[in-house]
Amino acid sequence: MARTNEQYVIEAFSLTKIFSDWWGRSRVVAVDNLELKVRNNQVFGLLGPNGSGKTTVLKMLLGLLHPTKGRAFVLGGDCKDPRISSQIGFLPEESYLYPYLNARETLDFYGRLFGLNSKVRKARIDVLLDMVGLAGMSNRPIGTFSKGMARRIGLAQALINDPKLLILDEPTSGLDPIGTRQIKDLIVELARRGKTVLLSSHLLADAEEVCDTVAILYGGLVQREGKIEELLEEKDKTQITTSVLTERAIEQIKRIVEKDGGQIDVKPPMQKLESYFIDIVRKAQQAKKPTSGAVNRLDVTDAQRAAAMSDVIDKLVSAKVESPKVENTEKLSVVETEKTGTDFSVISQLTQQPLKMPEPVEPVKSEEIITQQEIKKNILDELTKSEENKDE
Amino acid sequence: MNRVWAVAKNSFVSAMRMKTAIVFMLLLIVLLPVMSLTATGDGTVKGRIQSFLSYGLGLTALLLSILTIVVSCHTLSADIKNKRIYSVVTKPIRRFEIVLGKVLGVVLLDVLLLLVFSSVIYVLALQMPRFVKTTDEELALLDNEFFTARTALKGKYDYEMITARAQQAFKNLQDTGQLDENKNKQAVLKELTEAARYSMFSAEPGGTVIWEFENVKPLDPNDSLYVRFKFNASQVPPDELFYGVWYVGDYRQMKNGQETMKTPIYAVPRKDVSKTIREFQVPAQAVAEDGYLAVLFFNEPENNSTIIFSEEDGLEVLYKAGNFSENYVRAVLVIFSRLIFFAVLGVSLTTWLGFPVAILFCFVVFFTGVINGFITTSFDFIGANLALFYSFTIKPIIWLLPKFDENYNINKYIVDARLINTGFLAMALISLAVKSLILLFAGFIIFAKRELAKVIV
Numbered sequence: 150m151a152r153t154n155e156q157y158v159i160e161a162f163s164l165t166k167i168f169s170d171w172w173g174r175s176r177v178v179a180v181d182n183l184e185l186k187v188r189n190n191q192v193f194g195l196l197g198p199n200g201s202g203k204t205t206v207l208k209m210l211l212g213l214l215h216p217t218k219g220r221a222f223v224l225g226g227d228c229k230d231p232r233i234s235s236q237i238g239f240l241p242e243e244s245y246l247y248p249y250l251n252a253r254e255t256l257d258f259y260g261r262l263f264g265l266n267s268k269v270r271k272a273r274i275d276v277l278l279d280m281v282g283l284a285g286m287s288n289r290p291i292g293t294f295s296k297g298m299a300r301r302i303g304l305a306q307a308l309i310n311d312p313k314l315l316i317l318d319e320p321t322s323g324l325d326p327i328g329t330r331q332i333k334d335l336i337v338e339l340a341r342r343g344k345t346v347l348l349s350s351h352l353l354a355d356a357e358e359v360c361d362t363v364a365i366l367y368g369g370l371v372q373r374e375g376k377i378e379e380l381l382e383e384k385d386k387t388q389i390t391t392s393v394l395t396e397r398a399i400e401q402i403k404r405i406v407e408k409d410g411g412q413i414d415v416k417p418p419m420q421k422l423e424s425y426f427i428d429i430v431r432k433a434q435q436a437k438k439p440t441s442g443a444v445n446r447l448d449v450t451d452a453q454r455a456a457a458m459s460d461v462i463d464k465l466v467s468a469k470v471e472s473p474k475v476e477n478t479e480k481l482s483v484v485e486t487e488k489t490g491t492d493f494s495v496i497s498q499l500t501q502q503p504l505k506m507p508e509p510v511e512p513v514k515s516e517e518i519i520t521q522q523e524i525k526k527n528i529l530d531e532l533t534k535s536e537e538n539k540d541e
Numbered sequence: 542m543n544r545v546w547a548v549a550k551n552s553f554v555s556a557m558r559m560k561t562a563i564v565f566m567l568l569l570i571v572l573l574p575v576m577s578l579t580a581t582g583d584g585t586v587k588g589r590i591q592s593f594l595s596y597g598l599g600l601t602a603l604l605l606s607i608l609t610i611v612v613s614c615h616t617l618s619a620d621i622k623n624k625r626i627y628s629v630v631t632k633p634i635r636r637f638e639i640v641l642g643k644v645l646g647v648v649l650l651d652v653l654l655l656l657v658f659s660s661v662i663y664v665l666a667l668q669m670p671r672f673v674k675t676t677d678e679e680l681a682l683l684d685n686e687f688f689t690a691r692t693a694l695k696g697k698y699d700y701e702m703i704t705a706r707a708q709q710a711f712k713n714l715q716d717t718g719q720l721d722e723n724k725n726k727q728a729v730l731k732e733l734t735e736a737a738r739y740s741m742f743s744a745e746p747g748g749t750v751i752w753e754f755e756n757v758k759p760l761d762p763n764d765s766l767y768v769r770f771k772f773n774a775s776q777v778p779p780d781e782l783f784y785g786v787w788y789v790g791d792y793r794q795m796k797n798g799q800e801t802m803k804t805p806i807y808a809v810p811r812k813d814v815s816k817t818i819r820e821f822q823v824p825a826q827a828v829a830e831d832g833y834l835a836v837l838f839f840n841e842p843e844n845n846s847t848i849i850f851s852e853e854d855g856l857e858v859l860y861k862a863g864n865f866s867e868n869y870v871r872a873v874l875v876i877f878s879r880l881i882f883f884a885v886l887g888v889s890l891t892t893w894l895g896f897p898v899a900i901l902f903c904f905v906v907f908f909t910g911v912i913n914g915f916i917t918t919s920f921d922f923i924g925a926n927l928a929l930f931y932s933f934t935i936k937p938i939i940w941l942l943p944k945f946d947e948n949y950n951i952n953k954y955i956v957d958a959r960l961i962n963t964g965f966l967a968m969a970l971i972s973l974a975v976k977s978l979i980l981l982f983a984g985f986i987i988f989a990k991r992e993l994a995k996v997i998v
């Protein structure tokens with residue numbers, strides 16, 4: 150039964166899922182002959198538009214759905230085998246938790262399902278509650294938690310058994326920037342400790358940051374798969390990032406490039422994977438590939454997209470834009486930021502593996518762009534800090 | 542086992558925190574004491590306690606059954622519907638352990654509630670004589686006729702004698718030439734058998750009826766035997782009272798002459814009204830060494846009326862064969878086994894069905910259990926025409942249904958202070974256990990195969 154190929158943590162062979170209704174009608178091809186191989190210690194991202202089959206793939210891997218065709222092996226076997234499921238941590242799409250249990254009881258329940266003894270349970274629960282920042286509310290029923298708070302408990306639940314393989318369905322959905330940052334740091338750190346992570350996500354920036362390999366799904370098919378650096382390396386283009394330039398400077402650069410016989414397109418910086426992702430999805434749509442998921446209009450240029458969106462908003466929102474949109478998304482400036490590091494001692498407590506003291510966190514690129522989000526994050530940092538003080 | 546326990550505890554906590562159980566508990570906590578004060582029955586102390594126990598135990602069984610059905614249908618189906626089951630089945634727990642845990646959680650709830658309420662009823666019932674003024678006589682009566690557990694024996698038919706009598710009568714008709722030539726011989730014989738059967742337990746003025754019993758084993762020979770009877774009469778006299786003499790003892794001795802008598806035969810003259818259950822006692826010494834006992838009724842000629850005892854509840858002989866507490870525990874055990882059955886039924890059904898359908902189904906099963914006798918008889922009636930089809934389709938299904946009526950109405954045992962036989966108890970428990978196990982395994986299989994993330998709208 151057990152597969153021998155140790156190299157792969159997850160293997161799926163022509164995995165197919167066709168949904169039909171009770172009468173066997175209305176077929177939806179959610180996943181179509183998917184081949185998936187996740188190597189040990191990889192952080193693998195499943196990307197794709199809504200309804201492209203990401204969740205369905207994960208559910209099949211976990212035995213929540215039976216594949217119509219094909220087979221999946223997780224950790225070399227069947228995930229229904231308790232020996233295998235005891236090494237998996239799973240965070241479902243939404244945090245489906247027992248509303249009447251409080252945070253501690255919830256984690257205790259899942260810990261019991263893993264057969265952890267009470268001492269281990271208690272220790273891990275304390276650490277996890279602390280890590281997800283809910284230690285102070287461990288006695289409130291989960292039903293009263295906000296979406297993001299529940300999500301944090303969901304994440305803690307997925308980590309209670311020190312899993313070898315972590316399967317996360319949209320881990321950052323519903324989380325605030327700090328939570329998002331934490332999860333990203335956590336994933337990176339877990340990967341450094343030899344864990345394997347399979348995640349699905351929409352948040353491309355996040356995926357780009359943590360994943361080493363991604364697969365882009367559309368209509369249940371993998372459209373492209375590979376190492377992120379390889380995918381994003383565009384051989385026939387050069388990218389120059391600068392601070393905000395004056396019109397005159399841009400004109401000058403244009404002239405220089407044109408003189409050199411090249412082409413230039415000036416636009417504010419965008420996450421690279423984003424454009425890549427949209428490109429893939431657009432191509433798939435243009436090729437009229439079938440999908441059972443959401444189909445959006447994807448315009449080629451940013452200007453077209455912005456205009457189209459503005460049209461829609463015009464129709465939806467009665468208030469018109471008064472003053473011309475102001476700057477800051479386009480503003481580039483150079484700042485020094487300090488990365489909020491994960492509390493490594495926490496992770497070491499959770500993973501049992503001896504901690505080789507991490508090399509100091511990757512030196513921050515000296516020039517980093519402050520996006521609105523980051524500004525917000527810093528503010529939030531301050532806010533939550535002061536709130537914590539208030540609580541005490 | 543640890544994991545099963547975790548699931549059980551979770552479903553128990555869910556029932557407690559979602560207030561379903563609390564509502565039922567409050568209802569009982571309020572109703573039981575009120576009933577112990579207001580129950581009157583036929584006005585006597587015994588009647589009061591009888592009606593309190595009957596309603597109290599009945600209400601507890603009913604409410605707990607309903608609670609069990611609601612909780613067991615809810616606990617698993619809600620987890621599936623709200624997708625909480627996703628993060629449970631993906632843990633190292635077998636699917637059957639989840640089903641088992643859910644059942645166990647409901648059973649746990651039942652154990653707790655049943656323990657509490659049956660104890661409350663027990664204590665209240667024992668204390669009830671103190672609430673009202675009770676004479677010593679009444680107390681003695683209570684001890685003898687209520688706070689006890691008696692075995693009840695029914696007179697058995699002597700089929701040989703009935704057929705012999707019928708054949709004799711048939712021969713008489715033939716000999717005297719009164720036999721109607723147009724009638725089917727078989728039909729005539731059948732009629733005559735019926736008549737013989739009827740006459741076995743009826744006495745013309747000056748005539749007698751005799752019931753014979755074997756295996757009469759009173760706990761203590763110095764105790765009493767209780768003869769309980771009810772009769773109809775062809776004619777009712779002005780004072781509505783019928784005179785008769787009852788003889789209780791080893792009737793076989795009469796044939797051998799008075800001198801050799803080893804055990805006494807008691808004669809009890811009585812006057813009673815018809816159509817009412819009456820009871821009298823005689824010393825248990827009347828029973829022969831080998832457990833034989835006969836009861837003979839002599840219909841006084843001055844009654845001028847034939848006295849007819851019905852086959853079912855015409856006459857019973859009761860004697861103390863156990864004590865009240867033990868019998869009460871047995872009754873509670875029977876109720877408990879029913880609750881387990883419903884816990885299994887509800888959870889097993891929801892491995893496959895949604896909450897509304899499952900709960901509807903459970904209630905149908907519950908109420909067919911209450912009128913099982915009626916259903917079985919009516920199907921037996923229909924089934925006579927479709928014998929083969931019937932015995933392979935509907936009959937097994939009916940067999941699977943639990944029975945709460947007729948002999949299985951345990952309430953009646955307690956009210957009548959009648960011993961729930963060890964054999965009967967074992968049969969009742971085993972049959973429910975077998976049924977529950979069948980359902981449980983069906984649930985295991987279905988749940989193990991089920992695609993839990995599949996949404997059916």
Ligand SMILES: Nc1ncnc2c1ncn2[C@@H]1O[C@H](COP(=O)(O)OP(=O)(O)OP(=O)(O)O)[C@@H](O)[C@H]1O
Pocket residue numbers: 168169177178179197198199200201202203204205206242441442994995996
């Ligand atoms: N139980 C189901 N029954 C029928 N169709 C389903 C079912 N589950 C999913 N689908 C269909 O399968 C397709 C893929 O769904 P899936 O949930 O895997 O998408 P997804 O990539 O996770 O999307 P999202 O980003 O919105 O989470 C969709 O068209 C969806 O409608």
Ligand SMILES: [Mg+2]
Pocket residue numbers: 203204205242318
């Ligand atoms: Mg999804």
